[in-house]
Amino acid sequence: MTLDWSVVWQHREALVAATGTTFLLTIATMVIAVPCGVGVAVLRLYGIAPVRSLATGYVELFRNLPLILVVYWAFYVVPILTGVGLSPLATGLAALALNVTAYNAETFRAGINSIRKGQVEAAMALGMSRAQALRRVVLPQALRRITPVLASTWVSLFKDTSLVSVIAVTELAYVAMQVRAQTFRVLEMLTAMALIYWLLGYPQAKLVDWIQRRYAVNE
Amino acid sequence: MTESVAAPAVPRRDSATILRYRDVVKRFGMLQVLNGISLDVHAGEVVCLIGPSGSGKSTLLRCTNGLESLDGGTIEFEGARLPRDEKALRAMRARMGMVFQSFELFPHLTALQNVAEGPRTVLGMKPAAANARASALLAKVGLADKAASYPAALSGGQQQRVAIARALAMEPDVMLFDEPTSALDPETIGEVLGVMKTLADEGMTMVVVTHEMSFARRVADRVAVFDGGRIIEEGPPAQIFDAPTVGRTRDFLSHLGWAG
Numbered sequence: 001m002t003l004d005w006s007v008v009w010q011h012r013e014a015l016v017a018a019t020g021t022t023f024l025l026t027i028a029t030m031v032i033a034v035p036c037g038v039g040v041a042v043l044r045l046y047g048i049a050p051v052r053s054l055a056t057g058y059v060e061l062f063r064n065l066p067l068i069l070v071v072y073w074a075f076y077v078v079p080i081l082t083g084v085g086l087s088p089l090a091t092g093l094a095a096l097a098l099n100v101t102a103y104n105a106e107t108f109r110a111g112i113n114s115i116r117k118g119q120v121e122a123a124m125a126l127g128m129s130r131a132q133a134l135r136r137v138v139l140p141q142a143l144r145r146i147t148p149v150l151a152s153t154w155v156s157l158f159k160d161t162s163l164v165s166v167i168a169v170t171e172l173a174y175v176a177m178q179v180r181a182q183t184f185r186v187l188e189m190l191t192a193m194a195l196i197y198w199l200l201g202y203p204q205a206k207l208v209d210w211i212q213r214r215y216a217v218n219e
Numbered sequence: 220m221t222e223s224v225a226a227p228a229v230p231r232r233d234s235a236t237i238l239r240y241r242d243v244v245k246r247f248g249m250l251q252v253l254n255g256i257s258l259d260v261h262a263g264e265v266v267c268l269i270g271p272s273g274s275g276k277s278t279l280l281r282c283t284n285g286l287e288s289l290d291g292g293t294i295e296f297e298g299a300r301l302p303r304d305e306k307a308l309r310a311m312r313a314r315m316g317m318v319f320q321s322f323e324l325f326p327h328l329t330a331l332q333n334v335a336e337g338p339r340t341v342l343g344m345k346p347a348a349a350n351a352r353a354s355a356l357l358a359k360v361g362l363a364d365k366a367a368s369y370p371a372a373l374s375g376g377q378q379q380r381v382a383i384a385r386a387l388a389m390e391p392d393v394m395l396f397d398e399p400t401s402a403l404d405p406e407t408i409g410e411v412l413g414v415m416k417t418l419a420d421e422g423m424t425m426v427v428v429t430h431e432m433s434f435a436r437r438v439a440d441r442v443a444v445f446d447g448g449r450i451i452e453e454g455p456p457a458q459i460f461d462a463p464t465v466g467r468t469r470d471f472l473s474h475l476g477w478a479g
Contacts, residue, residue, distance in 0.1 A: 121286055122323035126337035126389060127313025129305070136340050140327045 007185040008192040011175075018175035019196060025093060025161040025171055030154060032097040037104025038139070044109055046130070055105070062102035068163050071095040075167040092164030092171075100157055107149045111142030151208035158201050172196060235262040237297060237393050237424045238283065244291030245278055245448075252278045254448035255292065260393070265425045267435035267456075270445030271471055276428040277320075279445075280395050283426065284315045297392065313341050316386030320398040322378040324370040324385070330357060331366040334384045341389065349388075356384035360414050376407025380414055387418075394418065396427040432477050436460050444468045 008015070043055040062070065074095040079085035086094070115138045123133035162173035173193065180189035238260040245253040253275045260266050268276040281287040283294060285301055285308045294301050296315070302308050324333050334353035338344040344352070357363050360380040370378050379399055386394060396415065400408040412434050419425055419438050429435055435442050435456060442459040444452040444467075452465040460477065463469050 118319060118321055118323040119325065122317075122319060122325070124309075125284055125286065125312060125315075125317035125319075126385070127309045127341040128337075129309060132340055136336065137325055141325075144327060 003188060004185060005188055005192075007179065007183050007188050011179045014175050014179070015172070015192070015196070018170055018172045019200070021089070021169065021171040022158070022161050022173075023200075025089075025096065025164065025169070026154070026158045028093055029096040029100050029157055029161075032093075033100035033104050034150070036097070036101040038108050040101060040105035041108035041112060042134070044105065045112060046134075059102045059105050062099050063106065065099075067095070067099050067160060068166060070099055071164055071167055074098075088164070088167045088169045092161075092167060092169040096157065096161065096164065100153065103153055104150070107146050107153065108142065111146035111149075112138055114145055115141050147208075147212045151205070151212065154208065155201055155205050158204060159197060162197075235297075236260070236295075237262050237264075238426065239295040240279070240292070241294075242292035243279065243282060243289060243294060245275070245282055245287060246290045252448050253282070256448075256450060257292075258443060258450060258453070260424060260426055262392075262424055263422045264440045265419045265423075265427065265438055267439040267442045268426065268428045268445060269430070269432065269435055269442060269459075269471075270451075271474075274445035275448040276445045277397050280317075280397050280426060280428055283395055284312045284317055286317075309341075313337075313389050314392050316383075316389060316391035316394040318379070318382050318386055318394065318396045318399045320401050322370070322375070322382045322402070324378050324382055326370050329367050329369055330362060330373065330381045330384075333370070333381055334388045337385060337389045352388055353384070356387050357381070359387075360384045361410070374407055375403045376410045379403065379407075379411045383411070383414055383418075393424040393426065396425065396429070398428050398430065400429070400431055430475070432460070432472070432475060444471065446471070 040055050040059060043051050044059070045052075047055060071092060074091045075088070078091075112134075119137050119141070120130075120133045123137040124130070128136065161171055165171060165174035165177060168174060176189050176193040176196075180186055183189070236259050238258075240256050240258040243253050243256040244251070256275070256279055258266070268279065270276055278287060282289055283296075289301075296311055299311075301311065324330075325336065328336060331350060331353050334356055335346070335349040338349040338352055339346060342349075354363070354366060357366050360383055362377060362380055362384070365373060365377060365381070370381070373381065383394075383399075399415070400411050403411065408431070412431060415425070415427070415434070416438050427435070427439070437456075439456050441453065442456050443450045444459060444463075444465070446467050452459060452463060452468045458464075459468065460472065463472065
């Protein structure tokens with residue numbers, strides 16, 4: 001078997017652009033899913049009963065559905081139900097954000113619950129409202145505590161963005177597969193794809209480790 | 220049995236009543252923790268609450284600023300009943316300082332930020348003004364050089380002094396101390412009691428739940444002895460420690476090795 005690695009170089013521009021889309025999807029998903037995750041967690045913890053149930057239902061639904069199913073569903077079913085069809089990129093982003101928000105909500109809920117009651121009491125004894133205590137005392141500590149979990153969510157998400165290739169979002173996996181299909185260079189393209197994901201993912205994981213050490217709170 | 224002493228042996232510095240407890244009852248499930256507590260705390264007075272663990276001292280303190288709700292009786296702060304309304308209760312809490320056994324400093328903030336947090340968030344002070352107030356208070360508790368330290372880098376005694384400064388930053392009318400030295404190493408207890416003594420000498424109204432009998436004896440204007448959710452004896456320290464009239468008080472004090 002002869003290998004022809006030049007195929008990777010020949011399609012470098014498409015691959016670079018696709019890598020950009022992968023990053024864009026990862027960042028945009030997290031930009032949506034972190035604040036929304038906090039929101040859902042707060043609703044689950046402090047909301048009135050019907051809101052709490054709704055938030056719980058949302059989390060349990062999306063945590064227990066395969067992401068690829070959500071992607072397909074958002075792409076094929078939602079337009080039929082609503083009559084509104086979004087671009088593949090927006091649809092993929094929505095599916096990822098729905099999924100990661102559910103995970104982040106659970107992470108934040110655990111983080112908030114891990115802050116001991118005395119901290120809220122100390123804040124309230126100063127005259128703070130529950131909302132102020134949450135914002136000024138509980139969330140900053142919870143966020144620091146769950147940084148490692150958010151970080152591993154980030155690294156997973158970076159790879160999971162490849163799932164939106166099934167609806168033709170031109171991210172790294174989709175473009176690599178397209179090149180493979182056109183050139184029949186299966187081994188070369190799959191290896192290149194693996195290398196690109198790994199070389200980009202590993203430093204992100206390390207960076208996150210460093211951020212966590214740097215901003216860890218000693219207690 | 221819970222009658223207060225008719226003629227206080229220690230002259231009160233001011234007759235205004237800061238806290239008035241009447242027949243306070245608190246239950247946790249089936250357990251009745253407070254069985255009708257009546258007590259007055261006057262302006263400038265230091266009242267120490269002593270008694271065995273589980274006798275209700277800390278619970279009374281936590282009811283005082285509404286961290287626990289009452290199941291019966293009333294608490295008045297400066298002539299007004301503790302409000303049920305959250306917002307009004309917060310305004311009242313802001314005028315009571317509380318110091319916890321476990322310090323409860325905010326670990327993500329420096330000592331200075333801890334002390335400035337109340338003025339900034341609750342009083343809406345500008346950061347510069349809040350920090351100036353916090354600096355002055357850290358100096359007052361002897362920790363000017365620790366302003367930039369995080370709680371984890373401070374000893375227990377230092378953390379508790381920051382916690383006192385944090386409570387003082389709200390310029391409270393009364394300070395509530397919930398066993399402030401019980402979690403401390405013996406060698407750092409003195410520095411915290413020293414700060415509390417200074418506050419008392421300056422005329423701060425204080426309610427102190429404590430097992431430090433020598434502090435109660437030296438600093439308190441009045442001592443209330445708790446047992447089984449009641450005040451079994453109340454009076455000036457000289458009476459409580461030297462001539463307790465109730466048998467349970469004598470038992471309690473002798474258990475602590477208090478020779479009188």
